[in-house]
Amino acid sequence: MISELHKTLRKNQITTNETVLELHSKDESYHTPSKPNVVIFPETTEQVRTIIMLANENRIPVYPFGMGSSLEGHVIPYEQGITIDFSLMNNIIEVQENDFLVKVGPGVTRTQLNNELKKYGLFFPVDPGADATIGGMAATNASGTLSVRYGTMRDNVRDMEIVLADGTIIHSGTLAAKSSSGYHLNGIFVGSEGTLGCITELTLKVFGIPEFITAARATFQTIDDAIQAVVAVLQAGIPMGRIEIVDETSIKQVNQFSDTNYEEVPTLFLEFHGNEAGLKQDVAFTEEIFQDYYCLGMQFENDTAARNKLWEARHNLAYSFVHGYPGRKMMVTDVCLPISELAGAIHHARKVVDQLGLPGGITGHVGDGNYHIILMIDMNNPLEVQKTEELNEQIVEYALVRGGTCTGEHGVGAGKVKYQEKEHGEALKVMETIKLALDPNGILNPNKVLKVKTNKL
Template sequence: MTAKTTAFDAISALLGSRFTQSQSDRDIHGRSESHFAPMPPDAVAYPRSTEEVSAIAKICSGAGIPLIGWGTGTSLEGHALAPRGGVTVDFSQMDKVLDVAPEDMVASVQPGVTREALNTELRATGLFFPVDPGANASLGGMAATRASGTTAVRYGTMKTNVLGLEVVLADGRVIRTGTRAPKSSTGYDLTSLFIGSEGTLGLITELTVKLHGQPEAMRAAVCAFDNMEGAVNAVIATIQSGIPMARIEFVDSASAAYFNKSSGGDWPDAPHLMLEFHGSESGVAEQAARFGEIAEDFGAQGFRWAEKTEDRNALWAMRHNAYRAALTAYPGRRPITTDICVPISKLAEAVEETAEEIAASGIPGPIVGHVGDGNFHALLLPLEGDAQEWERAQALAANMAERALRLGGTVSGEHGIGMGKMKYMAREHGEGWAVMGAIKAALDPEGVMNPGKLLAGN
């Protein structure tokens, strides 16, 4: 009997039917929304408690079996694939909101709770959790990838909205990081260490997250611009003027056309900004007026305002569905998602150079972005099975990453590294990447935690 067989027998005895080696379960957990080929695990575990996760980690670590955390499977850089087999730990049955403390404006949740489920739970409190990556992702997965999204320009990313964690380490030890206090000055910041670690250091089994008060008023708008330069420069001027935008998103003319086709809209064939203001009634009115003046200076036209909840939700659903709308518009193409972030002063240069290069390539590549914090994406769409187009698309993605580094930015503003961007880590972090490797070796000496992701040789 092999060590793996013995280990799997032990996990099966622990979980019963919640441990499976069925082909269907393995296939589901071997796929992602990235361009990587399917890489299924050898088995899937569905724990219901931290104690069960700890026991699974002890068993797998002792047998040298990889452990891969799984939230909802929405990551875009192959984070939850299993290139070396192993056990995928699916947290969908650890989906409870454990505690809400309105007076402290915090909540404690299990990792399988999705952001939409948490906000549904919070409706009666007057509070909400703001981080919105678009997909209804799990909070554990969002923490593991340091997710952000449309509201990060106002409310911050997962890094700023997680106060503490419970984490199961590779050897099964359970640690707690952080507290419910608003701040701390005691020791290393272990919470931040695990946020964005992509499951390579441990499995998150509980989160304490910050909550925010529901604003008195919210107002959304969309406006078109004569050209991409005007739209991006309007964003830069808005941010530099200090207007506290809740969201400010860019979509190019191709994306506007997809929105029209998928949602029956009548947006002009032009680049657009989508924005939202939060605050008091008077504050929102003032912010909207100030933005309108700036936008008009850069050629904005045709403002459309949305104040009713259903109208605002429809607007942001359209933005969140940009990926699907583009795929529908170009059937038979294999998407490559990109994700760079640059200093706000370099945003126009980065977007314009990227757009020019995509246009010259002949490959569809709509551009959208959370440009209020310098983060944007191109969805590159080479023909499935066309080796030359695939090569050109990969070169475009590489050039975007190189451009971000040249301009003082990062190769990933929110999607993370996963399997796709490890080759840029040494250049972005220098000797800091070696320090990351040393931390990995100290916490996971057998290399069982999500191997093949984030760190070379892991």
């Protein structure tokens, strides 16, 4: 197959170099690495089509790869085969500023996109923290800190060009703001983690940069008080840009890593977007509500540099644990619940973490009920690994019983396949039917999201 591909791709687009294979054998998770046989760097949709058609004919697994920043083993080629690295398909194709749309290649990164959009007074709001590729963000339905205001990737993808397993090229949507025509293919392919097709182009909804932005830290005596304060703010209809919670253990880690001196108590990181007059009213109303929930104090950051430092501290939380515990691997949980259940879930999580005796903190997008436990594991200690898996199962079980999900934004990958039947029930069979219809030979990221009996590889 490699010999056949050399007829249409340049020599340096195909590699079996051991270092490159190693780089594509893992993501940022604790999951066991596994190297592909070959890594291919396409530049066009037609090249992707050629690769996939040959792979399908020869029953060879294919694994799409963006930046490798995923957290559930999505890109790890456990059946070996071909990794398709989309880093060369990184063109910003067209900015349609009057329609608030932008068309990009899948290898464009979030930072690259926003640097270009800034020239037009626009920005793309989905912010998972890592400088991930847009294609990878769509594949996992990424969200992040701004989702409480602007939604997830699924809310902001207008159209995608996708290569299916048989080489068919389709578009999943249109440029229109809404449609009642046909099945919602955007909703099916966003979050499918490369198991149904390879994304080769995306059209995204973008937004005007807010006239004024104010960030703040609000400290509380307890997690309960902080979460109840957030619920009250959302019920009041205050249009928050971001609302993040960080527990006291995580604040300690932030202070060590980011050279800050934040009070080591449960803390909300907030951001307000709007015009000057409206924003002042929103801030004053929020302060008034927070006082009813025993807020210890609010510190505001209006200056861009100070505001960026605040959010860098939040975004670098995971890396602060990684640097603070060298030699250990990071596991990040990712359940999401109704907001009314969030305080109880975090209490339960803290109790389980303390029982384990492992270093870890709790943080989350409290505005939409999504929280994470960051645990640092000694992968050479089988008992620690086992305890960590038990913790994950306990918090997933807690979330599912209360109407939640096993993953709010990181995706299923290889790590959460075992929870799919319990979460989806009979609906899982519908998903399996879709997978079999679109990828009957099971070449596309096999055994991720769900396990289906396909034509043998």
